[in-house]
Amino acid sequence: MKIVIGCDHGALALKEEVKKVLAEYPDVEVNDVGTYTEDSVDYPDIAEKVCKEITSGRSERGIVLCGTGIGISIAANKIHGIRAALCNDVYSAIMSRQHNNANVLAMGGRVTGFGPAGEIVRAWLTTDFEGGRHERRVNKIMALEGK
Structure with a gap:
């Protein structure tokens, strides 16, 4: 699985820890699109880079990180085809995959x-979309993009 990851300056340390967790999975290939320093950057720019990798098909899923995860998740969800979920706990990460087929995780x-983030990433990475009645709902969510 190809995962793209990006962060602003407020989450650089967390990004490096998340990359260590992703390295636990031999079938996961990680593309880090920045930022690489603590110099201030704008999180919408990072969200756009991550999501472009997904919408182009170069990556299957993405992880976006900023100070709170709020701004970057809002920015990511503005991009056609993206279902970003801000997850602060394992249960939310699991539900974001099972019920919403989230293709972007925000933290x-x-x-x-670092410890909770690792558990969130592991749960999000290993949980599959259930489909069924959830497919209908995800389709309705995606249809909102055209309104």
Whole structure:
């Protein structure tokens, strides 16, 4: 599976920890689109880079990180074809995959500790979409993009 990851300056340390977790999975290939320093960057630019990799088909899923995860998740969800879920706990990560088929995980570097973030990533990465009645709902969500 190809995963693209990106962060702003507020989540650089968390991004590096998440990449260590992703390295636990030999079938996961990671593309890091930045940022690479603590110099200030705008999280919408990072969200756009990550989501472009997904919508182009070069990556299957993405992880976006900013200080709280809020701004970057809002920005990501503005992009056609993206279902970004801000997850602060394992249960939300599982549900975002099972019920919403989230293709982007968002977290906050200033609000999510390294240990919990690792568990969230593991749960999100290994949980499949259930389809069924959830497929209908996801289709309705995606149809909202055209309104």
